[in-house]
Amino acid sequence: MLKRLLILGGTGEASALVRILPPGVEATLSLAGRTSAPKAEPVPMRVGGFGGAEGLAAWIAANRITHVIDATHPFAARMGANAAEACTRTGTPLLAIRRPAWDPVQGDRWEEVATMEAAATALGPVPRRVFLTVGRQEIGAFAGAPRHTYVVRAVESVSLDVPHLTTIAARGPFAEADEAAFLRDQNIEILVSKNSGGPATYGKIAAARDLGVRVIMVARPPKPDVPSVTDVSGALVWLATP
Known part of the structure; x- marks a missing residue:
């Protein structure tokens, strides 16, 4: 039986998953539209919001979606909540891919905070x-x-209403050695990061540790209690289950 899969993406996990989908799975990849020129993928894509949980539920029903995988960023709390509600409304099986968070190790100079506002204060x-x-x-x-x-x-360009702002155009991922060079060249004293987890952006954390740079780490927001796996391999097992 054909499985019609909606992948809520925007992460490396979503990009990896669409490249190794098993036979019998027809997928659509949904992106929030935060960048104007998203990377091309080997499956049909849609860009933009659904209109909350109600709009997502209607889209799932209209497109006869049989399975949903939430592979959004760990900080995409609203989308995670909308997916859980929409799948409950439509009776659609939902799986979340939730990569493990980073933990501090010896040598890290972390200060963990709960919100961006708290991070600004902690500076x-x-x-x-x-x-x-x-x-x-x-x-x-x-x-x-x-x-x-x-x-x-x-x-892409950013805007911040402060008198001292330097913006640098670049696309990752960035190796640890490159991150260390960047921190040194820019004379960085404090790094502010989301606790995104995963290897793709960990280079900056390791570089900060080696250079003794202070890190303000913003904790992840809560996500709904839904079935979840930590990686793409787990998602493939879930898809293979009858």
């Missing part, structure tokens, strides 16, 4: 040179701390 009163790696949607939280000098690296 402290003394002006510092700060590397923000939190994504375009979240950097606005740092406008309330304009005394610092911010360095932002992104695929």
